[in-house]
Amino acid sequence: MTDYAIGDIQGCYERLLDVLDKVDFSPSRDRLWVAGDIINRGPSSLESLRYIRNLGSSAVVVLGNHDLHLLAVALGGHNVKKKDTLHDILDAPDHDDLLGWLLQQNICVHDSQRNFIMAHAGLPHIWSVEQGVALARELEAVLRGPDVEDYFREMYGNYPERWQDDLQGMDRWRMITNYFTRMRFIAEDGTLELATKESAGNSPAGYAPWFSYPRPDDVRVIFGHWAALEGETGSDRYIGLDTGCVWGGKLTVMNLDTGERIHCDC
Template sequence: MSATYALGDVQGCCAPFTELLQKIGFDAQHDRLWLAGDLLNRGPDSRPLLKKLFNWQDRLQIVLGNHDLYALSRWAGIVPAKKSDTLGTLLSDKNAGDWLDWLRQRPLLHHDEELGWTMVHAAIHPDWDISSATEHALQVQEALCGPHWKRFLKSLWAAPAPDRWEDCRNEEDAQRFRVAVFTRARYVTADGRFNWPSTPPKDLAHIYAPWHQWFFERQSSGAIICGHWATQGLLVHERLLALDSGCVWGRQLSAARIDLSEPQIHQINCPTYAQPGN
């Protein structure tokens, strides 16, 4: 019997990734693997990880995270290396173009009607049901797959994303907002104002809540798999699997088998690859 597993943020930690797949008995010939974004960067082994995923692509479902978009932007020569950048070995590989061109065409949202799960890297706007969120994600994917994808990536870095959907003045603003929601969001207010940095200012913290709190209050359907929020840690609720458990920070890498009536959680402990502020 084949199985479907979802994993949280790997971030270039290829050895723990391999160890966890061995622990759960993942069979690349028969099983399927969902990865909730932030595949690359910060950890030491983005190159062997992306090579492995490229070779397994027929068994994979990937959504892009903020670090993946950063890696694509680095490859395209749009942004300089950050202090925490560990992409040098990957970007210098002769096959990097093939691997990253494939990665560029991955979506920001995946919905499986049969399994009943929807996967994003960070969040879904509380006012978007699964159907409308899928349409918003498709707008981004079409831009990334199109002939002007470099121009699109460059525009994402050209200005900050608006805090609210209502504040988008043009399509470039709308695309920045969509990308920010799907790949960076954590906290949002009741009226849909996002705080893009990790933590809201202390004097305003009382008006913000985790995005999923508002989403589940407003949307009567939709079960979400996500990553991105290592400080929140592993969360397992009836309609939420938040799987970023901080592997790159020396905590755990988490997987969930999602083709069962109740998800089964599997974890391994990870070495510390990055330090806070790195």
């Protein structure tokens, strides 16, 4: 069995098949770790979502901001945006099953044997691995619990800007969501800057890429979300797999044991 991790698919179903064919991926023997944003902006969101869902236990999935956006539209009453490609899912006869499956997926996953954690946007330096995993489990319980519609109604927003252990309710849940699914630039004290989407060299004053701060552990972090990085973080322990397929870049898979990265052009 070979385990592969893949960056943001974002509805690029044909390219997904292409890159998996390059590594001779077979769900009967292999496993695919999906770093979030299965859907949206690309031409085939429904097919991409069905494919990953149908992998069953051969897929390990964390939710990205676009996956949460679909749920916010469906469950929280938010509007579909102009550039969204979500109507095929919302109109599909199996949309309830697909949405229910998404709600059962992870916010982050931790592989202690390989010493890595995977989250869509990464892991902030202010959280230990143990704290990050615990907070992810807390948010996952909200997604699967009676407050899920209230959560999606109030999910969007840039405030609070900084984590505090005594945050409660929606402020706490939104803060966890923003670190795990929207983070790019962050201040030393953990304050998030969520407006800038450019490359790591264009940090706003007082902020830096989240992976530039020292951590007290040696965990590797696998993430997607930041297409402008083109997969380059300057460190072997921070593994960016969003290489901008939906923007005409590449779709990338990585062998989790050898570190080899395989691309297909988009």
